[in-house]
Amino acid sequence: MGDGELLQAQVERKGLCNQIYHTDCMELLAQIPDNYVSLILTDPPYGISYRNHFARQPHAVLTGDTGIDYERFARESYRILRENSHAYFFTRFDCYPYHYDCLKRAGFTVKNCLIVEKGTIGGIGDLTGSYANNAEWIIFCQKGRRTFRNRQIMMRPDIKLPQPFASWSNSL
Numbered sequence: 001m002g003d004g005e006l007l008q009a010q011v012e013r014k015g016l017c018n019q020i021y022h023t024d025c026m027e028l029l030a031q032i033p034d035n036y037v038s039l040i041l042t043d044p045p046y047g048i049s050y051r052n053h054f055a056r057q058p059h060a061v062l063t064g065d066t067g068i069d070y071e072r073f074a075r076e077s078y079r080i081l082r083e084n085s086h087a088y089f090f091t092r093f094d095c096y097p098y099h100y101d102c103l104k105r106a107g108f109t110v111k112n113c114l115i116v117e118k119g120t121i122g123g124i125g126d127l128t129g130s131y132a133n134n135a136e137w138i139i140f141c142q143k144g145r146r147t148f149r150n151r152q153i154m155m156r157p158d159i160k161l162p163q164p165f166a167s168w169s170n171s172l
Contacts, residue, residue, distance in 0.1 A: 029076040043090035074106035084144035091137045108141035
């Protein structure tokens with residue numbers, strides 16, 4: 001029995017919930033039934049073949065960072081996501097336009113790009129000829145329309161909002 005057949009048998013026997021799989025994500029996505037998952041939160045490889053040339057000890061290209069077929073990945077993600085559900089896709093500033101287009105073509109409604117500040121100064125890459133990246137970009141999508149259960153989250157004191165949004169959220 002090959003890996004694909006073994007995975008299919010496991011899906012049929014146990015279901016996919018609460019399992020950890022060590023496999024190619026595209027093979028796993030193909031085994032997941034339509035409308036099976038209620039949320040997607042993913043940080044797929046960006047396909048940039050990142051290599052740090054600026055460290056004292058240069059690092060090799062990260063394993064698996066040659067990318068995936070993002071158009072297929074977006075279509076499969078849309079297929080497995082339940083109607084009226086959210087999906088969150090990590091990306092980079094230079095990959096954002098392509099990822100955005102793939103997600104839209106797959107059928108997702110792109111609602112926003114969330115920027116998460118890491119709160120650190122520094123980063124990786126050319127730190128003497130460029131600004132360090134200290135943020136994560138996340139494309140927030142929906143299949144159908146799912147409203148937030150509690151909009152009070154925007155008014156919680158432990159969640160820091162950029163200044164223009166802080167005054168807006170207080171008026172809700």
